[in-house]
Amino acid sequence: MNDQAPQTDPAPPHRLQVPPQRANASALIYNESGAYLLHLRDDIPGIWEPGSWSLLGGGVEPGDRSLEETIRRELREEAGLDIPDLVPFAVEQARSSDGTLVPIQIFAGQWSGDPADLELTEGVMLHWFRPEVMPRLRMAPSTRELARRHAELLNAGHYGPGPSTTIADAGTTTTAAVRPPHPRSPSAAAPSGRPVPNIIGVHLYLENAHGEILLGLRHPDSAYAGRTWHFLAGHCEQESAVACLVREAREEAGLLIDPGDVEYVHAVHLVDTPGTPPRMQLVFRARHWTGTPEILEPDRCVSWSWWRPEALPEPLVPYARAAIDGIRTGRLYTEWGWT
Template sequence: MSTFAPGSAHLICRALVVDREGRVLHLRSPAELPGARPEAGDSTLLEAALRALTERTRLARGDLCLTPELLTTPLHVEASGPGHYEFTFALHLAHELPEPLPDTDWLPIEQLNSDSLRARLSALKLDGRPVPVNASTPGLPRPAKAPEAGGTELNIVGVHLYAEDDDGRVLLGLRHPDAAFAGATWHFLAGHCERESAVACLVREAYEEAGLVIDPADLELAHVVHVLHGPSARPRMQLVFRARRLGGTPWLREPDKCLAWRWWDPDALPDPLVPYARTAIDGIRAGRTYSELGWCPA
C-alpha cells in the first residue's frame, strides 16, 4: 500500500482554472498547473490547491467559482510515481479578467499533458451554474420525525471506510471519551453526509480525520447497515465503502475526536466496538451486502 508522511512532497494539490472559452490557465515557468503540498493550515486538499493558485498568480478567491459537483471532489487523481499522488481540482472564472495574468497562458484543453486529465475535463459539463468558492455549502434542514409509524421520514446517511492492510487487518479508530456518539469505543473512520455525495464525503473525511488520500475511483460500496437506535430515534443508513488503495499512513489530525488509529485482525476485533461496525465487518467477510439493526421483526 502506497504511503506518504504528513506534509511530504508525495502529495500535490493542483488548481485547474477554466475560462469562459473553455481554455485552461497554465504557468509558463515551470510549465504546469499551479500546485502545492498540503500544509498544517489547509483543512482540505482543495484549500491547498487554492493557496497555490493565489500565491502563484494574481487571481483572488473572488475571481473563482466551483461547479457544485466539484465542491469537495477532485476532478482527477493521478499516481505520478510510487507513493506520489496529484489531486487536481477544476475551478471556473467567475467573470472576465480586466487584464492578462503575467507569466501565464490560456491553453486549449487539447494541449494539456495528461491524457486522462484531458478526458475528464472534456467530459465536464461547463453549463451548470457555478458556486462561488468562498461561499459556504448550505446544510439541509432536519425535518421532525414522522408522527406515525410507517410515515415518511428522512434517514440520516453515514459513510464509513473499510480499509485493509497487506495482512488483511481492518483500520479502526478509538473515539474520544467526550465524543457525542460511542465515546471510548472503536469504530470505522466515518462521517455524516452534508450537501455532498457519499463518496465525496468519505474522501473529505478520510483526509480531515486521518490524513489519508483516496481516489474516488478506488472506492466501492461493500455493505449497508440500516440502523434504528431506539423507537424515538431517526433511522440511519450506514454506507460502508471498501478502499482498494490508500495514499498515506493514518495519523491523528483530530485528536479531540479520535485517540488512536490501529489495524485489527478481523478475527480478534477490539472491545468495545460500535455494534453496527462489527455487523458490517461480519457481513463483508461473509459476502453479504445488507444488514439491519434495531428494527422489530416484520
C-alpha cells in the same frame, strides 16, 4: 438570549398565567446519541452566567404571538437553527435583577447536525455534551437537572404523564398535553404522518497488506460511542457518498483516496435507539490509498490501530461489527435495531 435573566429555579408543576412580556423561552436540543446542545456564553461581566454553558433562548419581543414563536425566532437569530418539531417540556423560573420570578418555557427538540456548521451570532461556541459529562462543566445546576430528567424520560421512551408543562400566553396557549418526543417503536409512523428522513452515514473499510482492518478509538467525550472502536466515518453533506468518504478520510486521518479506488461493500439500515431517526450506514472499501493514519481530529478520535478480523477490539460499535461480519461473508446488507 436575555442577558439579564438570572439562574433558574424549579417552577411549581402547574400552568403559569403570566403576561408574555414577562416570560422567556429556551430550547433543550438533543441528538440521536443522547447528547444535548449547549451554548458557551461570553465571559463578560454584568451578563447572566458569564463564561458558562447554557441553553439557547431568550425573552419575548414585540410581534411574538406565542412562546413557541419566541424560541423559534431566538434559534434563528442566535444560531441559524430551524427545528421542525419543538415540544413543550418544562417550566423553570428565573429570578430577575429586581428579585421577581420570570417563568421560562423549556421546549425540547431533536437535531442531528454539526454545531461547527452553524453561524453563531452570540456567545463563544456550541457543542454536544452527554448528561454524564455535564457535572464537569461550568453551568447552572437547574440546566444540568433539566437534561438529566429529559434523558431519563427519553430512555424510558416517553415524556410520561403529569400536569401541564406549558405557560399560557396572553391570547394563545401552547398544548397542555405532554406529547412523546418520538414514536413508541422504531418502525412506527411519525406522529405527524409525514415521511421520516433517514440520515446517511459513510464508513471506510480499510485493510492493510496483512489483512488487518483500520479502526479508531473514539474520544471519551464524543457525542456518539465514546471510548468505543469504530470505522473512520462521517455524515454526507451537500456531496455524494463517495465524495464524503474521500473528504472524511483526508480530514480525520490524512489519508488520500482516489474516488476511482472506492467500492461499495456493505450497508446497515439502522435504528440505533428506539424512536431515533433511522440511518443508512454505507460502508466502502478503498483498494488503494496514500498516507499513514494520523490523529487530525483529537476531539473525535484518540487512536488509530490495525486489527485482525478474528480479534477485533472491545468495545466495538455493534453495527460496525455486523458490517465487518457481512463483508467477510459476502453479505451486502444488514438491518439492525428494527424490532
